[in-house]
Amino acid sequence: MKHPVPKQTIFDYLAGRSTPLEKRTIEAWLVQEENSEVFYQCLYECERQSPQYIPNSETAFTLLSEKIDNQVAKQPSDSPLRGHRSWWSSFRFWQIAASITLFLTISIWLLRDPILYKTYRTYYGQSSTFLLSDGSRVTLNANSTLTVPRFGFDKKVRSISLAGEAEFLVRHTSTNQRFVVKTAENFQVEVLGTEFTVFARPRGTKVALREGKIRLDYEKNARRKKLLMKPGELVTFSSEGNLKLQRSARPELQAAWKEQRFVFDNTSVLEICAILAENFGVKALPGNEATAARTISGNFKAQNADDLLDILREVLGLEIKKQNGSIILNSQEFNSKPL
Amino acid sequence: MIQPLPDREDSELHGPSRDDEVKIRPLEVESALRRAFEEDARMGLELLFRRYHGPLCSHAVRFVYSRQIAEDLVGEVFFQFYKTEAHKRVMPSYLSYLFRSVRNEAFTYLRREFGRFCSLDAFSETQPDFQTPGPDAEIQFNNLYLKVNETIAKLPAQCQRVFMMSRFEDKKYQEIAQELSISPKTVEAHMSKALRHLREALRGEWLTACLFFLLA
Numbered sequence: 325m326k327h328p329v330p331k332q333t334i335f336d337y338l339a340g341r342s343t344p345l346e347k348r349t350i351e352a353w354l355v356q357e358e359n360s361e362v363f364y365q366c367l368y369e370c371e372r373q374s375p376q377y378i379p380n381s382e383t384a385f386t387l388l389s390e391k392i393d394n395q396v397a398k399q400p401s402d403s404p405l406r407g408h409r410s411w412w413s414s415f416r417f418w419q420i421a422a423s424i425t426l427f428l429t430i431s432i433w434l435l436r437d438p439i440l441y442k443t444y445r446t447y448y449g450q451s452s453t454f455l456l457s458d459g460s461r462v463t464l465n466a467n468s469t470l471t472v473p474r475f476g477f478d479k480k481v482r483s484i485s486l487a488g489e490a491e492f493l494v495r496h497t498s499t500n501q502r503f504v505v506k507t508a509e510n511f512q513v514e515v516l517g518t519e520f521t522v523f524a525r526p527r528g529t530k531v532a533l534r535e536g537k538i539r540l541d542y543e544k545n546a547r548r549k550k551l552l553m554k555p556g557e558l559v560t561f562s563s564e565g566n567l568k569l570q571r572s573a574r575p576e577l578q579a580a581w582k583e584q585r586f587v588f589d590n591t592s593v594l595e596i597c598a599i600l601a602e603n604f605g606v607k608a609l610p611g612n613e614a615t616a617a618r619t620i621s622g623n624f625k626a627q628n629a630d631d632l633l634d635i636l637r638e639v640l641g642l643e644i645k646k647q648n649g650s651i652i653l654n655s656q657e658f659n660s661k662p663l
Numbered sequence: 664m665i666q667p668l669p670d671r672e673d674s675e676l677h678g679p680s681r682d683d684e685v686k687i688r689p690l691e692v693e694s695a696l697r698r699a700f701e702e703d704a705r706m707g708l709e710l711l712f713r714r715y716h717g718p719l720c721s722h723a724v725r726f727v728y729s730r731q732i733a734e735d736l737v738g739e740v741f742f743q744f745y746k747t748e749a750h751k752r753v754m755p756s757y758l759s760y761l762f763r764s765v766r767n768e769a770f771t772y773l774r775r776e777f778g779r780f781c782s783l784d785a786f787s788e789t790q791p792d793f794q795t796p797g798p799d800a801e802i803q804f805n806n807l808y809l810k811v812n813e814t815i816a817k818l819p820a821q822c823q824r825v826f827m828m829s830r831f832e833d834k835k836y837q838e839i840a841q842e843l844s845i846s847p848k849t850v851e852a853h854m855s856k857a858l859r860h861l862r863e864a865l866r867g868e869w870l871t872a873c874l875f876f877l878l879a
Binding site for chain 2: 337338340351354355360361363364365367368371372375376377378379381384385387388391392395
């Protein structure tokens with residue numbers, strides 16, 4: 325029962341010293357299952373004759389015995405190999421730790437606004453009233469966002485930011501805390517307890533004061549300026565930085581939107597188109613310049629964009645057409661003109 | 664890295680001239696071991712361990728290049744052998760069973776550390792009594808450790824030294840840096856270089872091994 329492959333050849337093969345031809349022969353020999361016992365015997369002898377190193381078998385056996393004894397007492401847990409302390413598993417550990425840290429840092433950075441600020445938001449066609457922690461009341465018009473710091477709002481300055489339109493009823497506190505409304509531009513309103521409306525949308529900022537006293541801080545030509553407002557005044561701040569002060573007989577009309585009312589005073593169709601976009605997210609365009617320049621006055625109730633469009637149709641006789649997802653407003657006279 | 668070792672049992676097998684002896688001795692050993700297990704499993708295990716632990720570790724280390732890991736792998740194989748009472752059913756020999764298991768464990772370990780992309784279910788089971796995967800596996804395993812060996816032998820001298828100190832002697836980067844009077848950064852660079860070489864060298868091996876296991 326001699327195997328056809330000499331032992332020395334197998335030894336050489338196992339040591340990686342065989343020629344490609346020998347390798348081929350041995351592999352062909354190995355494929356035959358009946359040779360595998362001989363192969364393992366050779367492997368054993370090879371490792372015995374020229375071991376890579378001598379392990380401490382005594383200690384290893386003691387460890388194994390302990391493990392078996394422990395195992396008798398309790399059910400097997402996971403394989404010990406999983407908890408291996410080796411440099412690459414520790415490298416992997418650090419890799420994972422670093423990834424988690426990075427992830428957390430980025431998340432906190434991205435989430436810093438939701439963490440630091442509480443945001444009140446209204447959607448198109450919706451208005452709602454919020455009570456702030458200092459007792460002040462804020463009514464937000466449609467499509468508006470109010471950001472209030474979660475920490476330190478009750479400290480020295482009650483500072484909040486607004487994008488959109490809101491009415492404030494500011495509570496005067498015993499410690500005379502300032503109440504500051506910041507809008508997107510370099511513009512802020514400072515109060516000590518009063519009622520006022522702020523309109524802060526891309527096309528400009530408007531502040532109407534009903535009661536009390538407020539101060540506007542703004543920047544013009546990179547210079548800081550101040551303006552004290554008296555009740556009944558209306559200030560319009562254009563996006564170019566120009567300030568216009570008007571007396572408004574009925575400043576409460578500036579907050580007519582609270583009752584879903586729109587107060588127009590020689591308001592152009594172009595402006596109403598802007599209002600439609602701001603309050604209801606509806607894209608409407610005047611069909612031509614003549615239509616855009618037509619104005620409307622009066623106090624109208626409109627709960628949604630269709631109500632407002634109906635008003636335009638009835639009062640100005642405009643024709644309303646839908647076209648490519650936007651609404652085109654046209655004066656009927658122009659269309660009905662005979663050729 | 665191969666240390667010559669004088670045979671402890673007097674010249675059990677030496678060269679082709681003693682082939683007949685080779686044939687008989689292992690069988691005797693095997694039956695003696697089986698008898699011991701029948702009498703007392705713990706004693707059988709001790710005999711088995713004393714006989715095969717050293718060669719098995721020596722073989723495992725060719726794959727994993729770390730004494731610690733090699734010994735853990737081998738320890739686990741013995742543990743499973745005892746726990747699953749493999750001595751009652753293992754045929755034809757304990758010797759081939761133990762070597763096969765150690766090679767499977769070593770392969771699984773290497774695959775986990777170096778070859779992440781090959782995730783065949785056939786391989787997730789690392790039980791030592793895992794279905795013997797045909798004789799082709801033996802060739803694959805041989806090629807694998809020879810490849811590891813070859814790759815490490817080809818590393819530049821200093822890189823190889825650092826790799827052996829870290830991996831085989833289980834030394835910390837700081838210690839290696841002090842011993843070789845180089846900076847820990849350099850040690851790290853050497854290590855990542857060695858690892859990269861290993862990973863690249865083994866890439867081809869995984870593919871053949873995985874394919875083969877898929878077919879087996």
